[in-house]
Amino acid sequence: DAWNAAARAAQDAADATSCLTPKLGRARPLAEKSIGHPDAGAVSLALVARVAGEFLRATQA
Known part of the structure; x- marks a missing residue:
């Protein structure tokens, strides 16, 4: 649950x-662009946290 909360944050x-x-x-x-x-x-860090949370949740079941 902590990983999923971290991924959302x-x-x-x-x-x-x-x-x-x-x-x-x-x-x-590119500044203004x-x-x-x-x-x-x-974005990459958020994706890594989300995948880690999903993996941990799947392995606990």
Whole structure:
């Protein structure tokens, strides 16, 4: 349950990055064009947490 809660929180946080302007990294040169798109790293972390939670839930059954 903790992993699933963490995955939801990570997804919410990733979604919240879509209104930010990147200051560092590969998205920095795109700056204004990046607004409206979530940070790829944050999305990836949310996906990893979701899959881990699903795996742990499936192995407990």
